[in-house]
Amino acid sequence: MRPQSVGWLFLAPTLLILAVFGVLPFIYVLVVSFFDWNSFAADPTMRFSGVQNYRDLVFDTGFLMSLWNTLKFGVFAVASEIVLGYFLAQLFMRNFPLKGFFRTIHTLPLMIAPVAVGATWRLMTVPGLGPIPYYLDRWFGYDYLISRYAGQAFLTTVVMDVWHWTPLVTLTLLAALSSMPKEPFEQAQIDGANKLQTFWYVTLPLLKPAILSAVFIRLMDAMRTVDEVWMLTGGGPAAATRYVGLYIWRVVFPKTDYGYGSAMSLITLYLTIVLCWLLYAGLVARRDLRKPE
Amino acid sequence: MSGLKRMLLGAAVAGLMVGAGPARADFWSDAAKGLEGTTIHGVSESTPPSNYVKDVLAPAFTKATGIKVEFEATSWDQMYDKAIKDMEANTGIYDFVYIEQDIVYSYLSRNFLVDITQSLADKPNLKAPDFDPAMFTTFVNYFKGDKGDIFGVPMEAFIKVYLYRKDLFDDAKAKDAFKAKYGYDLAVAKTHQQYKDNADFFTAWGKENNLELWGSTVQAHTGHPASWYEFFESIAPTFGVYNWGIDASKNYAASVANGGTMNSPESKKALEFWLSLLPDAPPESTASTWDEVAATFAAGRAAQGMVYGENAAWIATNDTKSKVVGKVGVALPPLEPGVLEAAESGKGYIGYYDGGAFGIPHSSKNKDASLLFLEYIAQPSVQADWAVAGSRITHQATYDDPKVVAQDAKTDGYYTLMKNDGRLFAGAPPYPFHAQVREATAPMFYQAITGELSASDALDQMAAAAEKELTKLGYRK
Numbered sequence: 071m072r073p074q075s076v077g078w079l080f081l082a083p084t085l086l087i088l089a090v091f092g093v094l095p096f097i098y099v100l101v102v103s104f105f106d107w108n109s110f111a112a113d114p115t116m117r118f119s120g121v122q123n124y125r126d127l128v129f130d131t132g133f134l135m136s137l138w139n140t141l142k143f144g145v146f147a148v149a150s151e152i153v154l155g156y157f158l159a160q161l162f163m164r165n166f167p168l169k170g171f172f173r174t175i176h177t178l179p180l181m182i183a184p185v186a187v188g189a190t191w192r193l194m195t196v197p198g199l200g201p202i203p204y205y206l207d208r209w210f211g212y213d214y215l216i217s218r219y220a221g222q223a224f225l226t227t228v229v230m231d232v233w234h235w236t237p238l239v240t241l242t243l244l245a246a247l248s249s250m251p252k253e254p255f256e257q258a259q260i261d262g263a264n265k266l267q268t269f270w271y272v273t274l275p276l277l278k279p280a281i282l283s284a285v286f287i288r289l290m291d292a293m294r295t296v297d298e299v300w301m302l303t304g305g306g307p308a309a310a311t312r313y314v315g316l317y318i319w320r321v322v323f324p325k326t327d328y329g330y331g332s333a334m335s336l337i338t339l340y341l342t343i344v345l346c347w348l349l350y351a352g353l354v355a356r357r358d359l360r361k362p363e
Numbered sequence: 364m365s366g367l368k369r370m371l372l373g374a375a376v377a378g379l380m381v382g383a384g385p386a387r388a389d390f391w392s393d394a395a396k397g398l399e400g401t402t403i404h405g406v407s408e409s410t411p412p413s414n415y416v417k418d419v420l421a422p423a424f425t426k427a428t429g430i431k432v433e434f435e436a437t438s439w440d441q442m443y444d445k446a447i448k449d450m451e452a453n454t455g456i457y458d459f460v461y462i463e464q465d466i467v468y469s470y471l472s473r474n475f476l477v478d479i480t481q482s483l484a485d486k487p488n489l490k491a492p493d494f495d496p497a498m499f500t501t502f503v504n505y506f507k508g509d510k511g512d513i514f515g516v517p518m519e520a521f522i523k524v525y526l527y528r529k530d531l532f533d534d535a536k537a538k539d540a541f542k543a544k545y546g547y548d549l550a551v552a553k554t555h556q557q558y559k560d561n562a563d564f565f566t567a568w569g570k571e572n573n574l575e576l577w578g579s580t581v582q583a584h585t586g587h588p589a590s591w592y593e594f595f596e597s598i599a600p601t602f603g604v605y606n607w608g609i610d611a612s613k614n615y616a617a618s619v620a621n622g623g624t625m626n627s628p629e630s631k632k633a634l635e636f637w638l639s640l641l642p643d644a645p646p647e648s649t650a651s652t653w654d655e656v657a658a659t660f661a662a663g664r665a666a667q668g669m670v671y672g673e674n675a676a677w678i679a680t681n682d683t684k685s686k687v688v689g690k691v692g693v694a695l696p697p698l699e700p701g702v703l704e705a706a707e708s709g710k711g712y713i714g715y716y717d718g719g720a721f722g723i724p725h726s727s728k729n730k731d732a733s734l735l736f737l738e739y740i741a742q743p744s745v746q747a748d749w750a751v752a753g754s755r756i757t758h759q760a761t762y763d764d765p766k767v768v769a770q771d772a773k774t775d776g777y778y779t780l781m782k783n784d785g786r787l788f789a790g791a792p793p794y795p796f797h798a799q800v801r802e803a804t805a806p807m808f809y810q811a812i813t814g815e816l817s818a819s820d821a822l823d824q825m826a827a828a829a830e831k832e833l834t835k836l837g838y839r840k
Contacts, residue, residue, distance in 0.1 A: 109451055110469050110796055112837030132806060198646030217585050217649035218813060306586025307649065308809040323444055324588075325802040 103332035110326055123333035133334060135309055136317040137341070143224070143313055144292035147231040151288055152281060154232065155239025162240070163247055180237045188301025191230045195302070216303060220310035223303050227311050230298060235291070239284045246280035282353060286346055293342045314338050391427040394489050394735055399429030401732045405721065406445050407461035409436040410673050412519035412753030416740060420749070424739045430732045439652075443798075446724075450475040455726040458733040462515045463719040464505045465791030470722070471508060472795035477723040480512035482734055489731060491738040498743060498758050505790050506720045515720025516737040519755035521672030522781050522788045523597050523715040527551055528666050529692040529775065531576075537568060551667075552697040555601070555636050558667070562643035565666035578643035580668025582656045585809045588801055589652035594637055594808070596715035596791065597669050601698050602633035605711055606792035607800070609829060615839040618826035625826040626819075629699075634811060634818035641812070649812060661685040669696060671717060672777065676754035679774040692775045695784060703787070712789035718755065756781060796836050803832035 106119040127133055162173055179187065194200045195216055203214040216223040254276065258268045274281075296315035299305065305312035305320070312320075318338065322331030407413040413436045421432035437445070446460040450473075462470055470476050483490045496503060499517055506515035531537055532549060541549035541564050552558035562578030569576030582593040595607045608625030609617045616623035624630055641648065645664045647655060657674035659665055663686040670678070677684055679691040696714050705711035721740070723733045739745075741757075747764035750756050754777060761767055762782045771778040791797065804825040811821035833839035 108799065108836060109473065110799055110836070114473065196647055197650055203646070215646060215649070217647075220813070304584065304586030306584070306809055307813045308585060308815055309806055312586070320802055324440070324798045326447070326799065 099332045099335055102328055103336055105329045107329040108325075108327050116329075119329065123330045124337070126330065127333055127337055132309065132312075133314075133317060136312050136314045137338070139224070139309070139311070140293055140295075140313040140315075141345075143228060143231070143295070143311075144289050146228045147235075147292050148285060148288045150228065150232045151236045151239045152284060154236045155243055155284065156277075156281075158236065158240040159243035159247055162244055176240065177237045179234050180241075182234070184234070184295075184297040185301055187230065187234050188298040191226070191233075191298075192302050195226060217307055220307055223307055223310045227299050227302060227313075230302060231292065231295065234298065235288060239288065242280050242284045243277065246277050250276050278353075282350075285349065289346065289349070290342055293338070293345075390491055391424075391735070391739065392429070394491070395428035395430055395732070398729075398732045398735070400431070401729055402431040402433055403458040403727075403729045403732045403736060404433045404435075404456060405459040405461075405733075405736075406435045406437065406442055406457050407721070408439045408442045408463070408719075410519065410753070411677060412673060412749065412755045413461070415749050415752045416518065419752075420740050420745060421736075423745075424736055427739070428732075428735060430735065432736060450724045450726055453726045455724075455728045457724060458727040458729045459721045459723050459736060461518075461719050462506065462722045464502075464717060465797055467506055467515065467720075468793045469795045469797055471514060475722075475724055476514040477725055477727070477730060477734075478508065478512045478514060479516065479723070479734065479737065482723075482730065486731065486734075489734050489738075491735075491742070493743060494738045494741055498760065499741075500757060500759050500785075502716065502718055502757060502790075503720075506722070515722035516741050517718065517720045517757035518740060519673060519753060520716070520718030520757050521675070521755050522785055523669055523671050523696075523717060524675060524777065524780065525551070525694045525696045526660055526668055526670045526675065526678070527692045527694065528663075528687060528690050530687075530690040531565065531568075531666050532692070537564075540564075540568070551692065551694045555697050555699065558697040559636065559639060559643075561667060562640055566643040568666075575645075575664055577645045577665050578667070579640045580651070580656045580659050580665040580670065581637070581640050581644040581648040582651055582653060582669070583641060583644070583648050583812050584652050584655075585649050585812050587652050588805055590812060591801055591805045591808050592653075593669065594634065596717075597696065598637045599630055599633045600712050600714060600789075601696050601702060602629045602636075603699055603702050603705065603711060604630045604633060605789075606794075607829075608826070609792070609794070609800070609833075611792075611794070615830075615833045617829035617833070618823075621830065623826060623830075625829060626822040631819050631822055634822060638811060638818055661687060663687050669714075672781065673717075673754055675774055675777045676751065676770060679777070680770065689773075693777045693780055695780070695787070706787040712787060714788045716785060716788035716790050718757070718790075750778070754778075796833065796838060799836060800829050800832055803828045 102116070103123055104118060104120060105116040106122065107116040108114065158176065162169065182190075192200075195202050195214070197203055197215045197217050206212040206214045214222060216226050250273075254272045255268065258272050263271065294315045295313055296319060299311050299313060300316060300319075303311045305316045314334075318331055318334045321327050321334060325331075407416070417434045417436050421434050425431050435442075435445070442461055443466070446457060449456045450460070450470075462476070480496070483494070496513055500520065502520040503513065503517050506513055506517065508514055532551060538549045541560075544564065545560050549561070549564070550557070552561055558579070564578065565576060566578040568574070569578075583590045599605075599608065604624050604627060607617075608623050608627065608630055609615055610623050613622035617625040619627050645659055647659060651659060653671050656668060657670055657678060660668050660670055661674075661678045661684060675691070675693060678687060679685070680688060682688045698713055702711060702713060706713045721737050723730055723737070727733055743758060743760060746756075746758045746761040747766040750761050750764070750767050751770045754774070756762060756767070756778065762778060767778055794800070807816060807821045807824045807828065810816040811818055816824070830839055
């Protein structure tokens with residue numbers, strides 16, 4: 071057998087899985103997005119509607135609002151996770167009593183299923199009964215009511231996401247910090263760089279690949295968040311936390327509007343890819359372009 | 364006839380009866396011959412009646428027939444999600460599914476369900492001797508097709524009632540304080556203004572006496588359809604707005620301009636009334652679905668409220684789960700003038716008659732075994748214990764069972780109320796576009812709860828959205 075054939079043979083299982091669970095469903099969704107199809111319509115059959123579903127999306131204020139809210143959620147959550155994750159990683163680089171214990175505790179949220187995270191936060195924040203609203207009211211007289219006030223609900227979903235996913239960023243950055251060469255830091259010290267300069271000109275550039283990986287992974291995750299938020303707020307109050315994943319779920323499942331939901335899914339996928347590409351172009355490619363030939 | 368002959372005849376009759384007894388008792392094992400070891404899968408909403416099926420009836424059925432039952436009792440959303448996807452894709456995961464009264468029209472329009480009447484006629488060996496559709500209450504009519512055949516075996520039926528705290532309404536100090544403040548006697552509300560006064564009073568009473576007590580429950584989740592349902596099923600009808608304000612005879616009109624009533628003055632008044640109760644409701648109300656409302660009342664946090672009847676029994680009698688055992692009263696909901704008369708004459712209704720049945724999907728791979736299971740749970744002999752456990756009644760005769768009569772006394776006559784006045788309540792309108800219209804209009808409804816939209820603006824927008832959705836679905840021409 072030629073070496074090239076052996077290579078394809080080894081790749082075959084992965085390619086098969088990718089085709090069955092990735093490519094084929096994608097093609098199916100693409101096809102369905104050009105049809106008007108609701109199984110509880112007067113005519114429940116698929117009727118070709120061209121680009122009507124895509125045209126409707128442009129005027130769907132609910133969808134556009136959910137996209138905007140998702141973007142805000144992603145930016146706030148990921149930025150907070152990166153900053154917090156960096157400081158925690160730096161903390162775990164140092165030695166202190168019970169470091170191993172705290173590192174284990176800190177990683178525990180990662181092992182909890184998103185639905186369980188949502189349920190836990192719901193129990194903690196349920197108006198009138200949960201410990202968070204109870205003590206905020208008792209100690210500070212603060213009316214914390216996430217089922218009524220949009221801003222509080224939004225902020226709570228961000229905090230919940232940060233609580234759940236910051237350990238992933240911490241571990242990523244901790245691995246990167248642990249594997250950094252000592253020489254550039256020694257060189258910076260010899261050159262008289264202060265702590266801020268060392269961070270800006272040495273640490274940050276060396277950490278950049280790890281930070282970017284974390285940002286891309288977390289941003290893509292944030293764009294498709296459903297289960298945690300569904301458990302916590304159900305997308306409410308009103309549309310305050312109805313992020314795009316939840317919006318699509320409502321259109322496709324309870325509403326059974328398969329064509330429209332498919333178009334939404336594809337547009338969301340496209341926007342996520344564009345967002346990541348813009349981020350990549352802005353943070354990586356631009357600097358690469360400036361590199362001398 | 365001589366004495367000896369009489370004795371001999373009596374002995375013969377007794378012998379025949381004794382001989383016939385085991386044959387009848389063995390129907391289940393006889394009918395299940397060849398099906399032993401089969402496993403049937405079912406899905407339902409996790410409610411007290413469903414949990415009774417899961418914990419009691421399913422194991423008993425397995426013991427009687429050798430047919431195993433795997434029964435998922437899950438959340439309302441998940442139950443629909445799983446059942447509909449299974450039936451649409453024809454995968455045959457589920458052999459019986461829960462059909463809530465309001466979804467049956469959607470299922471029938473898609474021909475998802477097996478005709479039970481026809482199936483039993485085709486296979487008389489599967490027909491249980493005591494299975495008789497005439498024994499059900501009229502609730503079974505919701506599960507009949509055009510020809511009168513049954514497509515679902517009713518397993519729960521109850522009304523959404525007005526529950527109130529008898530101890531609070533009978534409290535002498537509270538009575539005096541109420542009369543001093545409002546100028547009339549504290550009593551169970553007959554009108555909406557009286558209900559509102561009661562709610563205001565008990566909220567203030569709770570504050571003054573440092574109690575965790577509010578004036579009313581409100582099922583007002585701001586991101587779950589439960590709030591939408593409370594309004595359209597339980598509040599709007601008490602103001603004379605029926606069928607969600609959509610008139611099928613007028614080209615499925617929802618707006619007043621086109622002949623509907625979704626944004627009629629009565630509807631707007633109803634929503635304003637319901638929203639006015641929010642300050643009198645416990646803080647968890649805007650995060651409450653049907654389950655949480657029952658829990659709120661059981662925790663003693665509300666003086667009155669509209670609660671699904673499936674919870675009435677445990678709230679009133681189960682002291683391991685409820686703090687208000689022995690303190691619960693039941694009544695008909697408060698009404699606008701003329702609504703009761705309209706209901707009595709069959710032109711309207713005063714509230715929601717909820718419930719559901721188990722049906723067999725066409726996609727089921729074990730239809731015979733499932734048919735036996737549905738007949739098993741429909742036996743008259745299992746109804747009373749089930750009614751006591753889940754405050755549900757689907758057989759007319761169950762009302763008179765001594766166990767139910769005893770439970771009735773403990774629940775301040777809930778079963779009597781259901782028996783006598785159940786006819787004034789109604790299920791959801793026979794529309795096959797149930798979830799579609801709900802999802803199209805719910806966002807504006809939630810905005811009304813949060814105060815982003817006024818009641819009037821919300822209903823105007825909802826009526827327009829409903830008509831747009833119905834046009835898209837092809838019902839409105």
